[in-house]
Amino acid sequence: MAWVLLGACRTDMHVQPRYKSLEPSPFFDDGRSARPLVEGTVARGHLRIDEHLYTGKVNGVDVDTFPFPMDRAMLERGRERFNIFCSPCHDRTGSGNGIIPQRGFRHPPSNHIDRLRKAPVGHFFDVITNGFGAMYSFASRIPPRDRWAIVAYIRVLQLSENATMADVPPEARVQLQREGP
Amino acid sequence: MAQIFHRSTNILSRLTIYGALFILAGLVWAAYIIYSSPYFTEVNVARQQPVPFSHKHHVSGLGLDCRFCHTSVEESSFAGIPPTETCMTCHSQIWSDSPMLEPVRASYRNNTSLEWTRVYQLPGYAYFNHSIHLNKGIGCSTCHGRVDRMPLTYRENPMQMQWCLDCHRNVERYVRPREDVFKMDYVPPGDQLALGEKLVKEYKIQKLTDCTTCHR
Structure with a gap:
C-alpha cells in the first residue's frame, strides 16, 4: 500500500524547468546558466556617462572633489563599507596592519603617510575601482557610490589620525581625557 | 462439515484487527521520524565540496564580514x-601553493566555475x-x-x-x-x-x- 501512496509523489513542482541562481546548465558550452552581459550592453539607468562619478577622473586626471555632496549618513555608510571590504588588509584605522597582511599578504602602505594624505580623492577611487599592486579590483563588489563613501571615510580616518587636542570640541575634551584615545 | 478453525482462533483475529491500528499508527510515526531526521532534512550534514572551505576560519579566525563574500x-x-576572484583577492599571496586550493587557482586560470554543492x-x-x-x-x-x-x-x-x-x-x-x-x-x-x-x-x-x- 505504501508503494501505491508513494507512487502519487511527483517532483515536477519541486524541480521546475527553470534555472535557480548559478545553477549549472548543460545547454551552454561553459556550463553556466548565469550568462555574462553581451559586450556593449547597458542596463536601463546604468549608462556611465558621468566620468567624474564612475572613474574618479576628469580628462584623465584624478579629481580632488566628490561627485555628490557628502553628509553624515554617507560617511557612516563609508565607515560600514570600509570595515567590510578594506579593514581585512588596511585595518579599521587604515594603518595597513590588518589581519590579512599579518598572515603573509604584502603589507599595504598606511593611509596616513604624507603621499596618501596629499593624494587627490580620485586616486583612492581609482585604486578601489582598478586595484593597485597586489590589491585586486573591488569594482564588482562595491558599487560606485559606495566607493566614494569609502574614499570620504578614508579622509575622515586621515583627519582623525592627525588630529590634535585643539580639534576636539571643548565639551568632549573632558570625556576624552578621562577615557583616553 | 467440521470447522477448519477452532473457536479459540477468534481471539487471534480480533487481536490482529486491533493490532493493525497500532501498526498503522507506527508506520505514520516512523514516516514522520524519517521525514524530520537529518537523513531527509540534511541538518548537521556537511556536504562534500571541491575545496574544504571553513567559515570558522574566515569568519571567527580572520573576522571577515559576511558581506565581504x-x-x-x-x-x-x-x-x-563569491566569484573565484574574491577568493584570489587574498589567496593570490596567501596559501598560494597549497594543493588544497588548486581547484581555486585552476578556476581562476582557466575561467571555469568552481562547482560548489549547495547547502x-x-x-x-x-x-x-x-x-x-x-x-x-x-x-x-x-x-x-x-x-x-x-x-x-x-x-x-x-x-x-x-x-x-x-x-x-x-x-x-x-x-x-x-x-x-x-x-x-x-x-x-x-x-x-x-x-x-x-x-x-x-x-x-x-x-x-x-x-x-x-x-x-
Whole structure:
C-alpha cells in the first residue's frame, strides 16, 4: 500500500524547468546558466556617462572633489563599507596592519603617510575601482557610490589620525581625557 | 462439515484487527521520524565540496564580514556565492601553493566555475528573498546558525514549511535591531518579546502567513 501512496509523489513542482541562481546548465558550452552581459550592453539607468562619478577622473586626471555632496549618513555608510571590504588588509584605522597582511599578504602602505594624505580623492577611487599592486579590483563588489563613501571615510580616518587636542570640541575634551584615545 | 478453525482462533483475529491500528499508527510515526531526521532534512550534514572551505576560519579566525563574500545579500533575493576572484583577492599571496586550493587557482586560470554543492536549497515552488529578511531585522544566524563555528558548512535548520512558519507566525520572538543582523554572536536580550513587538511596529513588519507570501 505504501508503494501505491508513494507512487502519487511527483517532483515536477519541486524541480521546475527553470534555472535557480548559478545553477549549472548543460545547454551552454561553459556550463553556466548565469550568462555574462553581451559586450556593449547597458542596463536601463546604468549608462556611465558621468566620468567624474564612475572613474574618479576628469580628462584623465584624478579629481580632488566628490561627485555628490557628502553628509553624515554617507560617511557612516563609508565607515560600514570600509570595515567590510578594506579593514581585512588596511585595518579599521587604515594603518595597513590588518589581519590579512599579518598572515603573509604584502603589507599595504598606511593611509596616513604624507603621499596618501596629499593624494587627490580620485586616486583612492581609482585604486578601489582598478586595484593597485597586489590589491585586486573591488569594482564588482562595491558599487560606485559606495566607493566614494569609502574614499570620504578614508579622509575622515586621515583627519582623525592627525588630529590634535585643539580639534576636539571643548565639551568632549573632558570625556576624552578621562577615557583616553 | 467440521470447522477448519477452532473457536479459540477468534481471539487471534480480533487481536490482529486491533493490532493493525497500532501498526498503522507506527508506520505514520516512523514516516514522520524519517521525514524530520537529518537523513531527509540534511541538518548537521556537511556536504562534500571541491575545496574544504571553513567559515570558522574566515569568519571567527580572520573576522571577515559576511558581506565581504556574499555581496548581494542586502539588495537581492540571492546572497551571492563569491566569484573565484574574491577568493584570489587574498589567496593570490596567501596559501598560494597549497594543493588544497588548486581547484581555486585552476578556476581562476582557466575561467571555469568552481562547482560548489549547495547547502541550502529551497523547492521550486517556494519564493525566498534574503534582502527583505535582513532589512526587516532577521539576522543571518537566526536561520544559518553559528556559521562562524562551522569548519565545514552544514545546514542548521530543516528548511521545511513548519520551520518557516514558526518564525512567520511569531516574528517578535526572532526579530533583532537592524544594526545587529550580521552579528554572529548576537544573543537576544532577556526582554526579547517586548523588543520584538516594538521592532515589528517600527519596521512595519506585515502579516506573513498568507499562502502567497512564499508560494507565488
